Amino acid sequence: MKFTHTATVAASRDxxxxxxxxxxxxxxxxxxxxxxxxxxxxxxxxxxxxQVGPVRLVLDGDLVVTARDEKAGTASVKADAKDSRVGGAIRATMALHLSEKEDETELRIATDLAVMGRIGEFGQAVIKRKADQLMQDFADCLARQVMR
Amino acid sequence: MTGVAEATTSILREPEYRIEGRDKVTGAARFAADIVRPGMLHAAYVTSPFPHARVVSVDLTRARAMPGVRAVLTGAETKPQRLGRRLQDWPLLAWDRVLFIGDRVAVVAADTVEIAAAAAAAVDVEYEELPAILDPEAALAPEAPVLHPDAAGYAYLGGGTRPTVPHPNVQGHGIREHGDVDAGFAASHRVYEHTFTVARTHQSYLEPRASLVWLEGDRIRVVTTNKAPFALRQHLSVSLGIPESRIVVDAGHIGGDFGGKGLSIDEFVLYHLARVTGRPVRAVTRYADELQATNTRHAARIILRTGVDPDGRILAHTSRVIFDGGAYAAGKPVATLMPGDAMLTLAGYRVPAARVEAMAVYTNQVPAGHSRAPGQPQNAFAAESHMDLIARDLGIDAFALRERNVVRPGDVDVTGQPWHGTDGAALLAKLRSASRYDDRTANIRSVGAKGIGVGIALGVRHVGRGRASMVLRVTASGHVELHTGVSDQGGGAHTVFQRIVASELGVPLEQVAVIRGTTDAVPNDPGVGGSRVTPVQGSAALAAARALKKRLGDRELEEVGALEVIGEAAQETHEASMYAYALVAEVDPDTCKVRIRQATLVADVGTVINPVALRGQLEGGFVFGLGQAVMEDLRVEDGRVVTANLGDYKIPTIADVPPLTVELLTEDPGPGPFGAKSAGELANPAVGAAVANAVHAACGVRVMSLPVTAEKIWRESRRSGS
Amino acid sequence: MSYDYHEPHSLDDALALLTRFGDDGHLMAGGTATVLLMRQGLLRPAHVVSLRTIDGLSGIARTPQGGLRIGAMATHRAVERSDAARGYSPALVDAFASVATVRIRNQATVGGNLAHADPAQDPPPMLAALNATITVRSPRGERTEAVETLAVDHFTTSLSHDEVITSVLLPPILPGTREVYLKFLPQTADDYATVSVAATLRFADDATVADVRIVLGAVGPTTIRAKRVEDALRGARPTPERIRDAAALVRDEVDPLDDLRGSADYKREMARVWTERALAALTR
Structure with a gap:
């Protein structure tokens, strides 16, 4: 499943x-x-x-910055995590892109998420919605923190 | 054609008592998953989460350390063994690459199901993802990665060599041509080309696959849900390199099949676990894994091109059918390695010239195999939708166009062969009257009823072929026992045999017992499938009864003491029968929901042996077809089946079934016992097209893909503004 | 999987167990949802606390004021067959009778259904349209909450871990009120709704709409109250044109998912169609 999220921050790209x-x-x-x-x-x-209702996932894993280019304002991040209780895993690749527009910076995150194993048997549509919310919260939170 | 004796007709007219029924309704019937052996272990698999990946490493340390775990095996231990019904291309456990989500990498045997599952979850596998081929067209690209680079080394069963394929990612391929196709198109008044797609579906039997394997001396004992135990014995023998004489397969009651229970994927690795642990080992498939990782009906893309004269008579036809075969061809039993009727693209019509090309293609999707009337729902949907579109464009009534083209005995059909089977004109005439087609369509026209339409579709199915034998024993008390290798997978086979034997011998039904035996106890049997049981095994039962009659001479059964005869039958002729539907559909103008108001089915079945079971097959076939017509869709996203339970993968419930009128054609005898034909796969394939055609008649919207859902109609009606 | 199964005989005992187990415990009523999740391996509680051995949680009776009180452990089937419930509102009975199959309805409970907070379930929109409230017990005492606000997200309620729904209270229905529950099932009769609409409407003496409540199921993370549609009708004469225009507003109030039961686009449009149909049925 693929998502794109954006958030605009009133701060410099740097x-x-x-x-x-x-x-x-x-x-x-x-x-x-x-x-x-x-x-x-x-x-x-x-x-x-x-947590989605009664289903609680604890995803343990790693996150690797696979590429970064400060000049272009782009970075790629790969996350792999596993829930050994329920039996399942997620793999996400995120392409981050910053672009400066006047005195604002737009953060754009393109995510490709794979939900594997039994986790995926719990309604893909709901998982998708959850993941979508999660990434938007992330983008918004980051924007808030920069401006703080 | 067999003469029908006096005794025969009277017994066949008696009401049917399903001899398999009592055990089932009382719970006495034991299914594979009910069988327990002392010390039995339970298997669980480690499966791939990726559609295509290289297995970098498998770490069993944590799993092996868990209390209650008795064995953990990986592909390293089973390499290079593969399984399959014809082409053995499916590794027991993958050792270098996994080819679909659900492909097996390791297996655990443990004291309980829970421990086995926990240990499987504790196996750490490192994968390196590879680009996945999720679409047959992509698989056929010249530069596409080859999914089976070692195919040349795969065992191909059944004698002969594997047919050549035009691309290494093709499982099976066929081209057939007859007549002068180019001249036919050149002479055509109009040429029509349409492209249809059909969703992947699942057989949805109630009972998941189950199997139990243990060693007894040098014998390997297998309890299984496989409906073709002798074939499974052969597959096991070839895969494992063990002589058939050492393998005993026991397949008793099977809780539904619908074509899916011919493929076994557990028994092979269970043997290894039983060997390593010295204990019986059982596997029962979770239903989520049934839906996600066994053998589905093939999704298909079908392009039909047909030239007609001004009256709509077919002059030339070409077709290209591409089936998504998934990661392995192992589920397909036929020599072509395509679904059985892959090339039957315009069945039931006179076709003077045709070029048909079909293929099944490897992808990184769930493997596809056989499902009730393999290849036919796809082809019948395309062909009968195509005929309707041609009729509409030419301004010819859909019924009339079919009457002009339908096959009669001796006509050349799409196979290029003369038609041996139902008189299509008689079938359509019966459908016209039974469905009150003229009254209904006139009524709809005269009242200007919007949203109601009648759809017609016909279908063709061959009568089963093959060889079988059975033993008939007379007991000291004068009873007869028919010993057969045919499993009871729900169709009522044993009742068929009882009625055949009793009627031929002229004895009461109660005097005939049908005893199903394991593969070491009865003669070789081809198994249930291919519309075979009544014409082939039924003929063996009849042959046994006749052989006994001959041996008896003038003596009574009670006088002969113990006596045993063997009945053998071979049904090799190609005969086919036809059926046709008229469906009345109503489409809600706002929601586009389809309601089938009424259905009429006319089917050519020859002599009726089991009236109730025959009705069950035809009505059940209709409901099965209806599911695939309007709702069933084993949805896949990025290689993962997302309809992972029967709450999301919908099949019809009784409330979805409309009133159905069934009319039989029985006058024309078939090659089966007493003139019987086949019924098990006769009724389901054409339902999809009948629905699509009725919807078009009702609301002017054509849906070119199965299933025909309300949303597709809604989208199409918005797009076209109709 | 293994877990300890507890059958307390009083509500206080149940609450004590829930408090003791915290996150390791899971409350079970009829079990139709819980057992499925457990069998799927998605829910792995160490302790399951059942309510089935506690007396007094399953009655269905009219209140002296003319309302209806349903015990949380009453089954769907019990509501469906209850004269008291039918006398209170046939549409309420319709909503419970729309759930799954009779075998499920014989097992699934009213309270369990609400606590599961599946937005595609049939009873919650109808209960919300009828302005139902639930009574909740916890070690801290008793509180009430509107059914409309109970669910906060997919499968998530505002209940805390040690709270138990004990009953559902439906207020008296004012004279002149009509109710309806419509469930759209485009594929098969045995399914979750693609969209469902529960509505109540009361006419004033001058044939204008005195009050209207419209609640949709299956088109958002929770049931969705169609307030803009309601506002467009309240105080007005519900002519077919006005109903059509008002129903069109629902498209912007719902928030459906693309899933196996339809795309978001289709569900949005079907929400409009079925809202219009529900209103038409109430004003016919």
């Missing part, structure tokens, strides 16, 4: 870039994320807790 590339801090903008820590260069370990 400031947004700096915020975005502080991965542990930026990741805390995803609701349910706990304990993101560095594990090598451009690699981070972390946990994401997601």
């Amino acid at each position: 400031r947004v870039w700096a915020k975005l590339m502080d991965i542990p801090a930026a990741a805390r903008c995803v609701p349910g994320v706990a304990s993101v820590r560095a594990a090598g260069s451009d690699k981070y370990l972390g946990t994401l807790a997601v």
